[in-house]
Amino acid sequence: MSIKVTKVACQSCGANLTIDESIRFVTCGYCSAQLEIVHDPSAVYSKTLDDVVKRQDAVEDELRVLRLEKSLQRIEQEWENFRIRVSSKSENGTIVEPGKAGPILFGIFATILCVFLFGFGLSERIWLIAILGVAGIALSYLITQHGLRRAKEFAHMRTRYLQKRTKLKGELASAERALRFQPMKRSGKPSKR
Ligand SMILES: [Zn+2]
Structure with a gap:
């Protein structure tokens, strides 16, 4: 079983994170921000949960x-x-x-x-x-x-x-x-x- 990885920028600190595509929530390894990974048809981006x-x-x-x-x-x-x-x-x-x-x-x-x-x-x-x-x-x-x-x-x-x-x-x-x-x-x- 291969894991598809994707790159996404942390919305809080801007660091590039490499994540498993199937993952929805992740904690940034650099700034510890709680992130929600949003998979839009056009792009993948992160949203800090604090914002919600x-x-x-x-x-x-x-x-x-x-x-x-x-x-x-x-x-x-x-x-x-x-x-x-x-x-x-x-x-x-x-x-x-x-x-x-x-x-x-x-x-x-x-x-x-x-x-x-x-x-x-x-x-x-x-x-x-x-x-x-x-x-x-x-x-x-x-x-x-x-x-x-x-x-x-x-x-x-x-x-x-x-x-x-x-x-x-x-x-x-x-x-x-x-x-x-x-x-x-x-x-x-x-x-x-
Ligand atoms: Zn971060």
Whole structure:
């Protein structure tokens, strides 16, 4: 039984290896690289096994980047939807987020108006107006409190959203870095210059 031998260059160090044609996996005697011998109809060449593993790693890194990009887009969209839903629109179409200024301004004006009503009712002895004034003061207080609570909740949600976004962006940046460095980790023939 004759053994057909063939010559193949090690993909890792470039050394010429003489191998049995029937062999599929071989370890380079010069650099110890694990090689897969590929028998194409046109040529026989070697492929380092590390490369196969690294290509898989690269694909996984790519998927990770895509997944993180999608998550980032999703939470940004969700936040934008929420923001628009809880905000009011001013006459010129700009969005006014729930804040403290609105409820405070409302509270001041409404209270002044109601105190004035109460004083007027008292001095003119029109008791209904005086009672309406007192009720108005209480109502203004409740409405103002409600507005302030909403503003606080909104600020809390924004903080949570920003924290989540910062975390995702950090993960995305490191996943992108891993992806960029992938080709450099690949052991190949060092290119001659
Ligand atoms: Zn080698």
